[in-house]
Amino acid sequence: MPNQASSPTVTPNGTATNAPLNGTVTNGTAANETATNATINESMNQTVGQLPPPLDALGQGLFPGQTGFVVQVVVTALILLAVFAVRYYEHKWVRSMASDSVKRIAASGAVAVVTALGILLLVDVWGLAPALVNAFKDLEVNERAGRILISAILLGTAYILTNFIGRVIQVVAGSGDAISRHQREILFRLTQVFLYATVIFVIISLFTDNIGSLLVGAGFFGIIVGMAARQSLGAVLAGFVLMFSRPFEIGDWIVVGxxxxxxxxxxxxxxxxxTFDGEYVILPNDEVSSDAIVNRTRKGRLRIEVEVGVDYDADPQHAADVALGAVEARDEVLDVPSPQVVMKEFASSSVLLGVRFWIDNPSARRMWRARTAAVAAIKEAFDEEGISIPFPQRSLSSRDDAGDVSLTDPERNGEATTDGGDE
Structure with missing residues (x-):
């Protein structure tokens, strides 16, 4: 190939260089990129095995004669050990002062600060600051490494924030009865999902410029998953509704269907x-929310009604007063609201009375205990007052060939009574 002639070119500092005579110009951009990349690689290579001056002096004082890389590893282990020790002892300290909300929040904040300082120290120890600064330069390898490092830092920050927010929610909401334990758990999980979703979205935006198409694809994927798991998603949504509407809580006595x-x-x-038979029943939340829910312990008291029949020959008002006095004397019955006795209807063989009274802290055991005590007290009081409790009675008869009707007990005179005895 023939040699191309070149003419001298005078630079601003007075030096002469040869430039091609065919009109071509040396690509200055490529040369600058090469020089920049070489500088970045050199700076990154220098950080491996070399501590920052303060830490290097400390490391050489603690470990004389050791290489910079060994000192870096040892210092890294010490930093990690210190961070985990602070977190461990903070957890034990917080458990020992469960009643002091301010100190618990302050301790959580201190742990978050210590963890963040530990991350910064690790970045400084390994000399990763230049890599972070130069991560978005023209060299593709460094750019990718910087993005991965930033992603790791974002995930660590999200983890620290979720733990801190969870502790704050537990301390603040746990000081009163306005929010239940399950509501605190749901609030923490929602906050956790929101923070991690935001961080993941930011991380994805670091690696791609086409966020719109990615979101569209995620939307279609969400539609497909929603159609395939609509029953499970319905149960999840119903679970959120139940936990925030609070129709019942753990320990409540309820009836669902x-x-x-x-x-x-x-x-x-x-x-x-x-159940009261010892059965363990699991109800999907969508079925629970779609059916009527009866909570018998929500108000802290429950009304019980015991029905008793009184003979038509007896004075119903006197019988009502006797029944009322019988239940008022029981310890299981509340004085306020006071017990009541109402005359409900004319039954087939008696006047039906409804004895109504209240119990506190209702449960199935307390209800049956109070009902049993009330029935026993009413029966004993009626026996003492001579008030009979009638029951249905039938008279059997037969017809002879002549068409005459006779009772099965021909020796018995008189009509059958409602209480089963002779008049």
Whole structure:
């Protein structure tokens, strides 16, 4: 190939260089990129095995004669050990002062600060600051490494924030009865999902410029998943509704459809009951929310009604007063609201009375205990007052060939009475 002639070119500092005579110009941009990349690589290579001056002096004082890389590893281990020790002892300290909300929040904030300082020290120890600064330069490898490092820092920050916010929610909401334990858990999980979703979105934006198409694809994927798991999603949504509307809580005595029992657990997907027969029932939340819910312990008291019949020959008002006095004397019955006796109807063989009274802290055991005590007291009081409790009675008769009707007990005279005895 023939040699191309070149003419001297005078630079601003007075030096002469040869430039091609065919009109071509040396690509200055490529040369600058090469020089920049070489500088970045050199700076990154220098950070491996070399501590910052203060830490290097400290490391050489603690570990004389050791290489910079060994000192870096040892210092890294010490930093990690210090951070985990602070977190461990903070957890034990917080548990020992459960009643002091301010100190618990301050301790959580201190742990977050210590963890952040530990991350910054690790970045400084390993000399990653230049890599972070130069991560978005023209060299593709450094750019990718910087983005990965930034992603790791974002995830660590999200983890620290979720723990701190969870502690704040637990301390603030746990000081009163306005928010239940499950509501605190749901609030923490929602905050956690929001923070991590935001961080993941930011991380994805670091690696791609086409966020719009990615969101569209995620939307279609969400539609497909929603159609495939619509029943489960319905149970989840119903679980959120139940946890925030609070129609019942753990320990409540409820009736849902044909199921009755005590609530043992409430999750996002289902509600768990223990029946009075010892059965363990799991009800999907969508079925619970779509059916009528009867909570018998919500108000802290429950009204019980015992029905008793009184003979038509007896004075119903006197019988009502006797029944009222009998239940008022029982310890299981509340004085306020006071017991009541109402005359409900004319039954087939008696005047039906409804004895109504209240109990506190209702449960199935307390209800049956109070009902049993009331029935026994009313029966004993009626026996003392000579008030009979009638029951239905039938008279059997037969017809002879002549068409005459005779009773099965021909020796018995008189009509049958409602209480089964002779008049």
């Amino acid at each position: 044909d199921k009755e029992g005590t609530v043992t657990d409430i999750t996002i997907f289902n509600t768990r009951l223990q």
